[in-house]
Amino acid sequence: MSAGDLRRLLRDKRIVVLCGAGGVGKTTTAAALGVAAARAGRRVLVLTIDPARRLAETMGLQESGPEPTSIPSERLFADGPWGTGLLDVWMLDPRAIFERMVHQLAPTPEAARAIVDHRLYRFLSELVAGVQEYAAAEALDAFLTDGRYELILLDTPPSRHALDFLDAPGRLARFLDERIVSLFGPEKRARGGRLWHGAQAVVDRVLAGIFGAGFTQEMRGFIGAFGGLFSGMRLHTERLHQRLASPDAAFLLVTSPEPASLREATWFRETLAARGLPFAGYVLNRSWAHDDVLAAPEALLEHTGGDRHAEQAVAALSRLASVEQARAQAHRDVLDRLTRHLPSGTLAVAAPDAGAELEEFSGLVRLGDALAAG
Known part of the structure; x- marks a missing residue:
């Protein structure tokens, strides 16, 4: 698919939800897409469940802070003139979100305080099934309602339960x-x-x-x-479902070239279709499919000057290159299979393994640029 598909997605959507198996770099992809959208001029929020320590440090993310962390403009636009975009990142804190929901839905501040200060509140907020997923849904709904951000990227949990946040409000409301x-x-x-x-x-x-x-x-x-709060929770549930099924939303499936990850991506796509949710396409992460041409080490032979040790080194490099070329071709074949039966308007793009580049924020910038460039 053309690179413009992903750029249009980041430009036109209000909600992008990223799903995928564990270990495929989904959180990193969400962060990189957020960086790319903000650098293109949008006000962006990345909501993440539990980022890896290295990524959290790269973005300066405070663990379980009460409010989103803002990425300074001097970091976001370090390589050029400052733009008008904004990037905030927030690691979801279920307790804080749950308490905020109580204050919003309670009839009076006194009623809310009576609930939150009750010694049983802590046990309920920790033990009732669906509270953590409800927190993700509640946070997404709240940020969409206040209109502070033009684009919200939600990084879902790394498992088949990633879409539980769609059902959690209903389960919790049924409990009540x-x-x-x-x-x-x-x-x-x-x-x-x-x-x-x-x-x-x-x-x-x-x-x-x-x-x-x-x-x-x-x-x-x-x-x-x-x-007494359950009726308000049901209204939030219905509103969130409508928003996620609307043209303003998109679901991206992040996968790696590994067979297990690809099976998970297929399952997620079928689940989205069954729920009537807008599937936007695939990101094939940690792949070599973006490397269309790898230089042949044999070209170095003309510089060896007949030196036997140099020629042996070139031969070793050639064997290594053949392995890498085969891997790149295999990953391109995977990308072709993902693309083959895509509906019109959906995308499949390859992203490199950022690796050690994520030690610096500039690595996220480069990864975002690579994704936006297709």
């Missing part, structure tokens, strides 16, 4: 379903009927027998207060 919460609420329903009151009485006896009456009343009060 009004019918369940009413069993634990501080007051019995006046209109619940004898059967419902009987169920509440059973819950009371079981919990009191296990935890004691005092703790049971404390838990009832907390869950009753927290349950």
Whole structure:
């Protein structure tokens, strides 16, 4: 596909979600694309789950900071005149996002504080399945709503559970379903009927027998207060699904040339199709497919002057070059297979293995330029 496809993606979309197996360089790709988009003039946020220490240090990312970290313009535009783009990076902090959600959805500041200060809040925020994924969905929705950024790149967890953040809000809202919460609420329903009151009485006896009456009343009060937030959570869920299925969003699948990674990429593509989410294409990372021509070491023979040791060295280089050329061709074949059945408007680009270049921010700049150049 043409290089312009990826440049248009970074220019026109509001949301780009990157999925892929672990170890394929997905977080690095998200960061490099963010750098390229910001250098092209957009206000960009990269949301990452858990960046590698080296990448975090390269970007100056503070672990679990309360707000996104801004990349200084002198680093972003170190090789030329400063542009108008902006790049922020944030490592998702589920606890901070969850607490922010409570403050947004609670009817009053006092109600929010009562929930957050409750000693059971910490256990809920850590133990309820889906809280971490919900945090990713909530953060994405919040940043899209406030309009601070023109483009948000979301780096998803490195597994087949990467798309769980789409379902987590619904699972959490179902946990707080009004019918369940009413069993634990501080007051019995006046209109619940004898059967419902009987169920509440059973819950009371079981919990009191296990935890004691005092703790049971404390838990009832907390869950009753927290349950009042579930309707707002459902609205957020519906809104996020609409946004991610809209033309403003795109899902990029990052893979390596390894067979296991390619199988994961195929699975992700099928899953996106089943969910009706916009598949934008593939990034074949850590590949040699971008090297169309490798110089032949045999050209050095004319400079050996008949020296036997020099000729042996050239022969060794030739054997090494043949291995590298075969690998490059194999990776180009993989890229061709990925491209062969792509729908119109989707892309497949190759990215080199950045390796040690990521010790410096300039390495991310070069990687972003290489991706944008196709």
